[in-house]
Every structure is written in structure tokens, then in C-alpha cells.
Amino acid sequence: MVSHRRSTPSGFTRGVRVTVISAAAATAAATLTGAPASADPQDTRESAKAAVDRLYGEAERATERYNEAAERVDRLRGEAERSQDATARGQERVNRMRDALGSMAGAQYRAGAVDPALALLLSGDPDTYLERAAALDRAGARQAMTLDKLRHAQRRLAQTRAETTRALAELERNRAAVTRHKHAVESKLRAARRLLDSLPPEERATFDRASRSGRGEAPDLSGVAPGSGRAMSAVAAAHRALGRPYVWGANGPSGFDCSGLMQWAYAQAGVSLPRTSQAQRYAGRMVPLSQARPGDLVAYRADASHIGMYVGNGQVIHAPYPGAPVRYDPVGMMPVSSVTRI
Template identity: 85%
Template sequence: MVSHRRPTQSGLNRSVRATVLSAAAATAAATLTGAPANADPQDARESAVAAVDRLLGEAERATERYNEAGERAESLRQDAERAQDRAAREQEGVNRMRDELGAIAGAQYRTGSIDPALALLLSSDPDTYLERAAALDRVGARQSLTLDKLRRAQRALAQTRAEAGHALAELERDRAAVTRHKRTVESRLRQARRLLASLPPQERASFDRASRTGRDGEPDLSGVAPGSPRAMSAVAAARQALGRPYVWGANGPSGFDCSGLMQWAYAQAGVALPRTSQAQRYAGRMVPLSQARPGDLVAYRADASHIGMYVGDGQVIHAPYPGAPVRYDPVGMMPVSSVTRI
């Protein structure tokens, strides 16, 4: 995501600028930024570019919230499945103990000497019955042990079922959060796309070039040492992704958002990174920007809502924003908040 762009200096006078900037762009800028529709064309152009930047930044922050909610929902889903599996195993244990007591009751019934304690099998409140049975000294040693195990097993089963229910309820809430964040992302992106489409081709091109170095081809990475062998592998993977599209919420291999690219690249090196840019910045040891080495993660903005991978020669590889493919950009394209060595 490119931010804090400065307007390109075209050398055109104000009257020529007025013919370059479309009326649609001025109207869109006025709508989104509050500027009057008859504002100075140059001011309107700058407002339009700033509005696109703002909308894309908001979309990226919402994307990371979407990723975080999705990651949490997946974790809760796994918790719920484990609790349900554990409940099923505990239910099997309860059933076996009931079967054992049933067999004893059947034998006693056939001899006409059924122990009242075995009425537990028909009781909906085993704890209360056990207290009465123990007081009346009607429970034999073997039956008492089995009944005690049954009581503990039933308590554990109830607890496990409660945990599973709690996890499922949390999962539903997080799924709702994912849906809300998705709508926010889509709304911001629609607004940004409309505003970009309203600009003339020259203005759209200048928006994309505004923070670029203008250097064609790949940066000179000769003689640049990575932070570690796994960092070298991650850089190689990130370079393989060059040119692939930005797809919000995606972590490869055919498309990426910013944190998805970092997660995928390090996964190719055998390293599991968290899903969001905010979590990735704490996935290793922080180092000064002046000491950045290839493979280090560079987080941008105070809230770390964007992230890229330093590759040397003052460049990062990152997934910028929708419509811009994975590419090289200057490490200083936005304010750097941290550099993390994995």
C-alpha cells in the first residue's frame, strides 16, 4: 500500500492542469474529502489522490482485521472440534461403566437380590443418590468404586460439553466479525476504484508512480547477505511471487495481500508466521532500519497495517494494494514502524 505520496511536477500551468483533470475526478474528490466541486483543479487533483490513499489505507487496515478474525475463527473451530471429540470419548467411557453396572444389576435381579444402589442407573441425579446410598451403607466396595468413577466421568463430560458449546458460540461471533470486516474492505475498495477510474489515464499512472524510484528492472542485490539461510529461502520465494496480483485476504500462491505474501514466503522456508502484519512484526527480533538485511520484515505505519520484505539495495518486495501486483518498492515508501528479523 503506497501512502504519503507527493504530487508529481508536470510543468503544466494551471489552465492546462484544468483541462487534464476530469470533472468526474473533481466531483469524486469533493464528495470524499469535503472539498467544494469548484475548487482549484490542482487542489482537487491532490485531494483525489489523497482520498484514494486514505481509502486504500482504510481497506488495508480492515483487511488485516479480517485476516485476524478469520485466523481466530479457525482456531476456535479447531478448539470446538477437539472438545467434541473429547466429549465423544468421555461418553464412551460413561457408557462402558453403565454397561458394567447394568450387568451387575442383571445378575442380582435374576437371583432376586438386586442392590438398591444400582437404581443409580435409572437416576438423573447420581451425586444425590450416591450420598444417600453411602449413608445407608448399601453400596458394596466394587460398586462404590465404579459409581464414583461414573460420577467423575459424568462431571468431566458435562464440563467438556460446556467448553464445546462455548467455543461454538465464540466461533459464531467471530464468523459474524469476519463478515463485517469483509463488507468494510469491499466498501472501501469500491470507493477507491471509482475514484481512480474517474481520473484521466495520466493521473492514474502518476498515482502509481508517485513513490517509486523510477528505476526499471530489479534492484542490484549482488553482494547482499541475508540474515539467515531461511531468510535467503524466503527472499527467493518472495521474488518468485513478483507480478502476481494483490488479492485481499489471500496468502497464495496465486494471489496475496501484504501479510499473506510474508506468511507464504516464509512457509516456503519452513517457517510458520502468524497471519496478520501486526502479529508478524513480533514474530522475531526487532532491529534498526539501518541494520536491515534481506529477509527482514518491514512494518509500516504506527499500527503496522502494511508489511513488506526487505531484499537489499534499499528495496522491499510487497503486495501493495488491489490493482498493483507484487513488486519492488523503496523501503522508505511509507513511514517505517519496525524491522523484524525472523
């Protein structure tokens, strides 16, 4: 997770794209180093903190795009491998049919080298000739059938090869997308760290340690109505992850990003969730926030770029942002976009 502030200073837009992150970071840095002498140092520090919040938010959006692309790569890799196997099997079938046709053609050549009418005249046993002629007719029919099967097999093989080529090309495109999103995340996190390093040591330590909206302390859950059995198992698993570090692109067990924690916690309860926060918000039935129960997934921002798990008494457990371990925070730390019951 990232920014817990409800509003962003007007100097920073929320929709900054990956391609302009360097310029955005430079602008933020200039705010710190090039402020006029009359500028209030507190305002400058607040601007730096707001910029860090924004960069963390953008990093998390890029992380979810990275997760989605990585998941697609895994799926496409399986499809490409299956297509390659099908191509190899198809080629083997075609080769066997070609060998069979070659054998048939050789046998026919040897048996039919003499004109059939002349062979009948020269034959001392017409009945034997007629039996051989009937056998040749059957062999010809079998050859025609095999040839037809060969044509169909060749067409299927060409189609399978084309599908394999497309699957491999798509796989490479998505591998490239994974790399792009990885670089985007790393760039934003480096920019955020540079801004944090520009703060006085005591303020930097406070920023790294504290939640923007709470202290991350374990909430009092006495009297909370429980969720379903699997939901409570997921809550218990998430609780066991308390204190583990935020690691972008990770889904446990030693580190997590926001959607990775949700996926891992529910996996411990025997429930398979999609990898990204955007997909997780549609993994169950949506309910009003006022009816949230422990185990419900709480998605934040309109694009669901952050997600946590409701535990009761107005609290969620989540993986916040780099430098902040898995912890509890108020459910209202950011604008809630949906609540999903698994």
C-alpha cells in the same frame, strides 16, 4: 500496501473507523463533484488521490483484522471439533458404566431376593452360602466403585459439553467478525475505485500503474551483504512472486496481500510465520533500520498495518495495494515502525 505519502491532507483523518466509511467516501466524492468553480482542478485531483490513498490504507488495516479473525476461526474450529469428539467419547463411557451398573443391580436382585439370615437357616450347606455372601459383598463394593466412577464421568461430561458450547459460540462470533471485516474491506475498496473512476482516464491509468514513491523497478543489489541462508531463500521466493497481483486476504501462490507475501515467502524457506503483519513484526529479533539485512521484515505505520521484506540497497519487496502487483519500492516509502530479523 497502500499510501506512500508521508502526510495526509488536513481534510482527511487517519483514524476513520469502519462505521463511518460511507460518510467518508461521500465526503471525498463531494470534494470531487461539488468543488467551487474557482477551485484549482489540480488541487481537486490531488484531493482525490489523497482520499484513494487513505481508503487503501484503511482497507489494509481492515484486511489485517480480517486475516486475524480468519486465523482465529481456523483455530477455534479445531478446538470445537476436539471438544465434540471428547463429548462423544465421554457419553460412551457413561453409557458403558450405566449398563454395567444395570447388570450388577439385576444380578444382586436375583441373588439377594431372599433375606440373607433366612437363606442361611434354610441352606443345607453353610459353606456354600458364605461363599455366595462374600461374592455379593465384593459385587457390592464393585458396584459402589463403578457408581463413583460414573459420577465423576458425568461431571467431566457436563464440563466438556459446557466447553464445547462455549467453543461453538466463540466460533460463530468470530465467523461473524470475519464477515464484518470482509464487508469493511470491500466497502473501502469500492469507495477507492469510485474515486479513481472520477479522474480523467490518463491520470487514472498513471495512478493505477505507478508507485506513489517509486517505479517498482528491480533494484541493483550487487555488493549487498547477504542475510542468513533461510533469509536469502525467502528473498528468492519473494522475487519469484514479482508481478503477481495484490489480492486481499490471500497468501499465495497466485496472489498476495502484504502479510500473505511474507508468510508465503518464508514458508518456501521452511519457516512458519504468523498470518498478520502485527504478529509478524514480533516473530523475530528487532534490529535498527540502519542494520537491516536482506530478508528482514519491515513494518510500516505505528500499528504495523503494512509489511514488506528488505532486499538491500534501501529497497523492499512487497504487495502494495489493489491494482498494484508485487514489486520493489524504497524502504522509506512510508514511516517505518520496526525491522524484524527472522
